[in-house]
Amino acid sequence: MISFEPTEEQQMIRDTAAAFARNELRPAARAVDEGETIPDGLIAAASKLGLVRAWLPEEHGGDGLMRSALTGAMLMEELAYGDLALAAHLTAPRLFAFPIIEMGTSAQRSRYLKPFASGNFVAGSSALVEPRYDFDLQTIATTARQERDGWILDGEKCIVPLAGESESILIYARRGEEDGVSGFIVPREAAGVLISEPEKNMGLKGLKTYEVKLAGCRIAADAQLGGDAGINFARIASQMRVAAVAMAAGLARAAFEYARDYAKERRAFGAPIATRQAIAFMLAEMAIEVDAMRLLAWEAAWHLDRGEDAAKESYLAKHYASASALKVTDNAVQVLGGHGYIREHPVEMWLRNARGLAIMEGLAIV
Amino acid sequence: MIDFEFEPQVIERLKLYHTIAEQMMRPISREYDEREHEKPWQFFETMWSAAGAAAEFQPGGREKKEGAGVGARARNLYTIATTEELTWGDAGLFLSIPNAGLGGAAIAAAGTPEQKQRFLGPFRGGKPKWGAMAITEPGCGSDSAAITTTAVRDGDEWVINGTKIFCTSGQMAAEKSEGFIVVWATLDKSAGRAGIKSFVVPHGTPGMTVVRVENKLGIRASDTAMIVFDNCRVPFDHILGSPEINRERGFKDVMATFDATRPIVAAMAIGVGRAALDFVRDFLNQQKIAIRYGAGLYRLTAAERDFIEMEVQLKAARLLTWRAAWMLDAGRQNSLEASMAKAKAGLAVTQITQKAIELLGPLGYSRRMLLEKWMRDAKINDIFEGTQQINLLIVARRILGYSSRELS
Ligand SMILES: Cc1cc2nc3c(=O)[nH]c(=O)nc-3n(C[C@H](O)[C@H](O)[C@H](O)COP(=O)(O)OP(=O)(O)OC[C@H]3O[C@@H](n4cnc5c(N)ncnc54)[C@H](O)[C@@H]3O)c2cc1C
Numbered sequence: 001m002i003s004f005e006p007t008e009e010q011q012m013i014r015d016t017a018a019a020f021a022r023n024e025l026r027p028a029a030r031a032v033d034e035g036e037t038i039p040d041g042l043i044a045a046a047s048k049l050g051l052v053r054a055w056l057p058e059e060h061g062g063d064g065l066m067r068s069a070l071t072g073a074m075l076m077e078e079l080a081y082g083d084l085a086l087a088a089h090l091t092a093p094r095l096f097a098f099p100i101i102e103m104g105t106s107a108q109r110s111r112y113l114k115p116f117a118s119g120n121f122v123a124g125s126s127a128l129v130e131p132r133y134d135f136d137l138q139t140i141a142t143t144a145r146q147e148r149d150g151w152i153l154d155g156e157k158c159i160v161p162l163a164g165e166s167e168s169i170l171i172y173a174r175r176g177e178e179d180g181v182s183g184f185i186v187p188r189e190a191a192g193v194l195i196s197e198p199e200k201n202m203g204l205k206g207l208k209t210y211e212v213k214l215a216g217c218r219i220a221a222d223a224q225l226g227g228d229a230g231i232n233f234a235r236i237a238s239q240m241r242v243a244a245v246a247m248a249a250g251l252a253r254a255a256f257e258y259a260r261d262y263a264k265e266r267r268a269f270g271a272p273i274a275t276r277q278a279i280a281f282m283l284a285e286m287a288i289e290v291d292a293m294r295l296l297a298w299e300a301a302w303h304l305d306r307g308e309d310a311a312k313e314s315y316l317a318k319h320y321a322s323a324s325a326l327k328v329t330d331n332a333v334q335v336l337g338g339h340g341y342i343r344e345h346p347v348e349m350w351l352r353n354a355r356g357l358a359i360m361e362g363l364a365i366v
Numbered sequence: 367m368i369d370f371e372f373e374p375q376v377i378e379r380l381k382l383y384h385t386i387a388e389q390m391m392r393p394i395s396r397e398y399d400e401r402e403h404e405k406p407w408q409f410f411e412t413m414w415s416a417a418g419a420a421a422e423f424q425p426g427g428r429e430k431k432e433g434a435g436v437g438a439r440a441r442n443l444y445t446i447a448t449t450e451e452l453t454w455g456d457a458g459l460f461l462s463i464p465n466a467g468l469g470g471a472a473i474a475a476a477g478t479p480e481q482k483q484r485f486l487g488p489f490r491g492g493k494p495k496w497g498a499m500a501i502t503e504p505g506c507g508s509d510s511a512a513i514t515t516t517a518v519r520d521g522d523e524w525v526i527n528g529t530k531i532f533c534t535s536g537q538m539a540a541e542k543s544e545g546f547i548v549v550w551a552t553l554d555k556s557a558g559r560a561g562i563k564s565f566v567v568p569h570g571t572p573g574m575t576v577v578r579v580e581n582k583l584g585i586r587a588s589d590t591a592m593i594v595f596d597n598c599r600v601p602f603d604h605i606l607g608s609p610e611i612n613r614e615r616g617f618k619d620v621m622a623t624f625d626a627t628r629p630i631v632a633a634m635a636i637g638v639g640r641a642a643l644d645f646v647r648d649f650l651n652q653q654k655i656a657i658r659y660g661a662g663l664y665r666l667t668a669a670e671r672d673f674i675e676m677e678v679q680l681k682a683a684r685l686l687t688w689r690a691a692w693m694l695d696a697g698r699q700n701s702l703e704a705s706m707a708k709a710k711a712g713l714a715v716t717q718i719t720q721k722a723i724e725l726l727g728p729l730g731y732s733r734r735m736l737l738e739k740w741m742r743d744a745k746i747n748d749i750f751e752g753t754q755q756i757n758l759l760i761v762a763r764r765i766l767g768y769s770s771r772e773l774s
Contacts, residue, residue, distance in 0.1 A: 001372065001373050001440065002369055002372060002443050002688055002692055003369045004368060004688075004689050005696075006368060007368075134662065134663070134665075136660075136662025138661060139662070260766065263766075264766060274766050274768070275768070275772060275773055277755075277762075280758075280762035280763075283762055284761035284762040285758065287761060288709060288710050291686060291689075291706060292682040292683075292686060295685035295689065296678070296681065298370075299685060302370050311659065311660060316659070316678040316681065317678070319678055320682060
């Protein structure tokens with residue numbers, strides 16, 4: 001029966017994340033965007049949230065919460081409402097841990113999950129995007145060749161979160177022309193892995209990303225995620241897209257609320273600018289878009305929670321959110337006028353972050 | 367718990383409605399578009415006698431859920447779901463189906479239990495009947511608070527004077543059946559919004575005359591009437607809501623109707639949009655063109671990208687609409703969400719149907735197919751029950767916390 005009511009557990013997670021976003025992420029966002037390192041206190045506070053640990057099975061030292069894409073979407077929206085870059089940074093370890101929890105062999109789970117049970121922030125990452133203008137998830141070009149005693153990986157990845165900080169990276173590659181996409185757990189120190197300096201991007205500066213080159217990188221035979229059974233890549237891709245859509249909703253909500261509050265204060269021609277329809281209608285459309293993005297994320301997540309791969313739903317939702325997040329954040333800059341262009345207000349940063357979110361894949365996972 | 371699936375019985379019932387849309391509405395769709403002002407009486411009779419069909423189109427309002435049966439637990443959700451199915455068949459025919467219509471919604475939202483029984487009871491049997499709602503006047507549409515039709519108390523009666531236009535099913539309700547018109551009138555012009563009340567005027571009441579039926583761009587199967595009220599008298603207890611002028615409440619009573627009807631109009635839009643989308647998809651499939659979901663920018667054709675955009679816009683509109691109806695069923699204030707859904711759906715579907723014609727080129731433009739009709743039909747959803755701009759205005763006021771005086 002149709003319902004839009006989150007469960008109590010979901011509401012609790014939502015509230016906790018919202019408070020964290022308000023108290024920790026938002027106040028730190030600008031300084032980090034300007035190049036300062038993320039405050040230790042923030043990282044410590046984030047670790048208490050247990051962004052990985054909560055969903056880690058009890059046998060691996062976690063709280064063993066049932067994984068739910070819907071809950072994940074709510075969490076990601078709230079965190080991104082605080083700050084998109086920091087949200088992506090703090091949740092990057094999920095990109096590594098979650099596919100292993102869901103699709104790894106029991107040996108892989110025992111071997112790689114343990115560190116994430118600790119109370120400290122443990123970096124983790126996955127490498128999906130490749131540095132080509134025409135990249136899409138169906139044309140992944142990184143290859144994995146099977147040798148007698150292991151795999152040889154070749155290819156280039158970019159925008160890999162925390163690659164320089166993570167012990168191992170989950171690399172998505174193709175085993176052959178016809179094959180689907182597989183995952184490979186690659187130690188950062190493995191021969192043939194070349195990690196660049198941190199990338200310099202237009203936005204998302206709080207998220208350290210790297211280029212990762214794989215040149216004849218040789219890894220062990222048991223490094224394929226899920227073993228011979230492999231993985232359901234369509235499902236992982238959907239989980240990533242749902243996360244992106246939910247984050248787009250959070251980011252856009254931040255921009256909408258900021259512009260709304262500003263428009264009620266700022267006066268021109270003798271009245272608050274919000275009393276003019278040109279501004280008021282922009283704000284109304286922004287509010288509608290925020291809700292539309294959230295609902296599309298929820299619907300795709302709901303399919304995932306029923307065990308479906310949600311490939312079409314999440315693709316459509318991502319298509320929608322990419323355009324909407326950009327439109328909403330751009331409108332926010334417009335509502336603030338010249339002041340929106342100045343780095344004293346956060347809206348220009350949100351516009352840069354939205355541009356990134358819209359073109360990227362694999363920044364986060366639900 | 368969040369859920370995006372209807373109950374099994376509702377899904378079964380929706381299949382039935384889809385069959386009606388496909389087998390009873392589509393075959394006569396073109397005919398009653400071309401023969402404007404003629405009525406598909408056989409279709410009316412069937413719809414009326416189809417088990418409880420007429421009664422099913424009563425939006426539930428916010429208060430308790432009455433009765434049992436399919437969809438009773440979530441009456442408003444059920445109504446928008448069936449609305450989408452039937453407007454997928456034909457929006458004009460859907461609007462012309464005998465039922466209490468917008469007038470019924472007004473009674474459901476603002477009437478006493480006794481009034482509901484008295485005015486809506488007859489819609490459960492007998493001959494086909496129509497209800498209608500008359501707000502719009504020649505001098506005012508969007509600005510419904512500016513209406514000039516008056517109601518004056520004279521002993522046990524109200525005396526109504528004024529001219530109403532664009533009244534959907536007005537002729538069917540006032541002259542062609544034992545129906546009624548709910549008329550908005552002011553008790554005291556100087557009281558502004560607070561002076562506006564609504565009154566039930568039964569068919570055939572002396573002083574009520576249909577003077578004209580409009581020729582339209584689309585939804586031609588539905589009649590749109592101009593009605594003159596000239597010293598038209600109704601009993602005192604035909605007023606909906608309190609006869610007191612309460613300056614605090616303004617016209618909240620009469621506006622409450624829109625919380626239920628805006629999601630329905632949004633659902634009508636979505637039904638037409640889905641018809642166009644399904645048609646284009648089927649057509650492309652026949653040409654062996656499949657939409658490559660998942661492909662990136664450089665592999666998608668412009669046409670695929672358009673189609674994907676249309677599909678997800680429709681979906682976003684549907685989700686917003688479901689939410690607005692769900693809130694109403696849950697007894698929550700949903701004016702904001704109802705206007706969000708209506709604004710989104712009205713515009714999305716206007717654009718979807720226009721784009722659909724572009725995708726089929728000259729074939730889409732031809733009257734041999736229904737696409738061009740759907741584009742004409744779709745447009746009304748961005749106009750009635752509050753235009754695009756009026757719904758944005760309502761959304762803006764709610765999110766800014768402004769009164770209608772502060773933002774107009
Ligand atoms: C087929 C059809 C069926 C209808 N059925 C019914 C019915 O059953 N009952 C009924 O009462 N009415 C009905 N209507 C009337 C309909 O609700 C009105 O046409 C509609 O509300 C707009 O009013 P208007 O036509 O007077 O346009 P106007 O109010 O004159 O508006 C003209 C334009 O100005 C814009 N505008 C107006 N005010 C503002 C503002 N404050 N800010 C920004 N823009 C503004 C509008 O959005 C619109 O674009 C029907 C109309 C049609 C065409």
